[in-house]
Amino acid sequence: MSYVLPHLHSGWHVDQAILREEERVVVIRFGRDxxxxxxxxxxxxxxxxxxxxxxxxxxLVDIDEVSDFNKMYELYDRNTIMFFFRNKHMMMDLGTGNNNKINWVLEDKQELIDIIETVYKGAKKGKGLTTQPNTDISWDEESSDRLP
Structure with a gap:
């Protein structure tokens, strides 16, 4: 368990973290500490x-301490990372079929940075779904059409 990264200890704290951040992506690791x-x-x-x-x-959010989102976000995996921007859940297509979250351990530092940066860039452009870094295809949130 990381004692350095901030923990959110209630559903209200999770909501406030997502609501109050206007310029950065909110990355939340849900799981058991x-x-x-x-x-x-x-x-x-x-x-x-x-x-x-x-x-x-x-x-970081311990899903045993804060169970408010377990059903809503289907937090059944041991480890889940989700992204939010301006009070909106951001999705990422990493080719796994699950665009809502990352539910495996991702220890490669550069890959983590690349994913977060891609989510941020897509969010700033108004996209609700971005694709994995280093691909030429993204999805237009409004029409779900492929864009070059």
């Missing part, structure tokens, strides 16, 4: 937190 997958993910997030601080803020 004592779980080994979450601990590994937290370490990777801690290592990139300083590098992404200009365009992202990272929070």
């Amino acid at each position: 004592a779980d080994d997958q979450c601990m590994r993910q937290d370490e990777a997030l801690l290592k990139i937190a300083e590098k992404v601080k200009n365009f992202a803020v990272i929070y």
Whole structure:
């Protein structure tokens, strides 16, 4: 468990973190703090937190302590990362079929930075769904048409 990254200890705190941030992507790791997958993910997030601080803020939520979102966001995995921008859930197509969240441990620091930066750039352009970094295809949120 990372004691350095900020924890959100209630549903109200999660809502406020998502609501109050106007310029950066809110990255939330949902999971159980004592779980080994979450601990590994937290370490990777801690290592990139300083590098992404200009365009992202990272929070941790223990789903046993804060269960308000477990059903809404289908938080059944041991480790889940979700993205929000200006009070909107941001989706990312990483080719897994699940565009709502990352539900595996992603320890590659540069890959994490690239994903967060891609979500940020897409969010700033008004896109609700962005694609994995280094691809030429993105989706237009309004029409779901492919754009070059």
